[in-house]
Amino acid sequence: MRIRVLIACGVLWVPVWATAADDMPRTPSGRPDFSGTYDIATLTPLQRPERYGDKLTLTEDEAAALANREATYIAGRNAPTDPERAAPPQGGDGSTGAAGNVGGYNAFWIDRGSGGFQIDGKWRTSIITDPANGRRPPLTKAGTAAAARRAKMYRPNKGEAWWIKEGVEPGPYDDPELRPLAERCLLGFGSTGGPPMLPVLYNNLKRIVQTDDHLMILVEMVHDARIVRMNAEHAPDDVRSWLGDSVGHWEGDTLVIDTTNFTDRPALSGATRNLHVVERFSRLDEDTLLYQFTVEDPTVWTAPWSGEYAWPATSSRVYEYACHEANYSFGGILRGARILEQEALAQTDDD
């Protein structure tokens, strides 16, 4: 097996080396060198807004409008607060988004980039490219049921223990294990660690260190290091891990990563332990990687789906993201729920 792998690599490798007359950074062994730090923030959404239909690209004007909208939003959020304003009402002012109902985050925290991304000089309408409408394929029956369960459990906090009133058992805050992985500091949110690694609201840096045998991808959020073993076999089926088991190989100048062996709760929302992700790294230009992925989870989606986006290099450094060490909010969330439950039960007694 090992000998066959070596021979296969040799056949692929020699011509690549021989024709490497480009400016692409390469390792001494002749492979494209993807080492670097990348800021993958983008305003282009994962799923295409339905108004674009099957349209893959944006015009220059549409792309400029996307960037302007964000710039205006951020400028507005950064404007000084009216010193004469009244205190927010008890229970929050009803604002939505990352700031939450009580103004948890201001614009300082938010960094989803300043524009969309281009591939071959064209702005894109979405990260997803397959299906052709740029949206995830329909859910299976099981996927639909699971999504309905999640929607029922995860609701905005309105300051009351609705699960007591509605008799939902178990309640969404009953145990730490029932809370989202990001709230628990187990993984970053929104599939930032992936795979597939997707852009999120903030902390979008990725640090790649490539050697001949490994590709290490540091995910800024929750300092998750994905270790891709090159030309290796997957771990046995009973060895499961949060970011899955990743093995890589070269197809010409493209690095292909195959990931399986997930736990019951992969980073990708909705996915199950049957998730299978194939990622492909190649180079768009000297400063930009092309990141492509295909997601397969027949338990959840009726078809595989694929996407691609640009990873621009950055001179930023990745600072430590010590999530768990300062996770004061998680205990607060659980204790808060206990108080809301006591209030709800007291109310029931009064009735």
Add this chain to the structure above:
Amino acid sequence: MGSGDLLSYIWNVKHWLAAAGAALLLAAPPLTAQGPGFEPSRFADGKPDLNGIWQAIGSAHYDVERHVARSALMLRDGPHGPLPAVEVLALGAVGAVPGGMGVIEGGKIPYTPEAAKLREENRARWIERDPEVKCYLPGVPRAVYMPFPFQIFQNESSVFITYEFAGAVREIYMEDVGPPETDAWMGQSVGSWDADTLVVEVTGFNGQTWFDRSGTHHTNQLKVIERYSLASPNHIQYEATIEDPGVFTRPWKISMPLYRRMEPDARIMDFKCVEFVEELIYGGFRRNPLPRGASE
């Protein structure tokens, strides 16, 4: 000079072989093994190749000082001498501390009297205070000799280390990045080469980590200068000089070998202990808490 010439000769031959093609390289006789003649695998610029999965063996993670075995990490007074504290009693022999000759030059940490007193308090309340118990990032040098493997990723321009415990990571910046812009559990690491030794200066700590399970604290003025030297194809000689004017009367030095994990399927496994300590930290906030102690 003679040995330098020899190295450069070997070096040139290696390059010539590489240029001549893979077949010749494979056919070349193996270079000499351990000992003074040991020639490490090198990058094109001559830097030794530290890539691999490494792990310390020993009892430094219990106690970096020279120590005989003791019955538990946390002790209380007994009628005839110290006994395991209630919190760790049930662990029996599993909770005992193996002895060790220590990894410190001179055997003892040169704590100031006040700092030594705090170390004793930390020991007495070990289970509440050791950051390892709560799965906090272990800091440096503790991460290096915990009983978990770590992996060095090194290429021509970068050195990066991932640790199995808590999924801790460290970039070793191989360029001047200026003073630390913020403090961190793992500090800020800046590397350089002193001949064949990777020297890493680590500063920018937050002062909340320890050196072992024996209460060995420090402040955020901690400065660690590490030296990683390949001593054979399969072990690194590790040294660290430790300074902290806040708690030590002088700099002190630890050293130990780090061994290559030789299993063909060796790898860094998941050890996201954040999940494992949820019951400890948050279990009391469950809607229906489970018993929290043996007496309940």
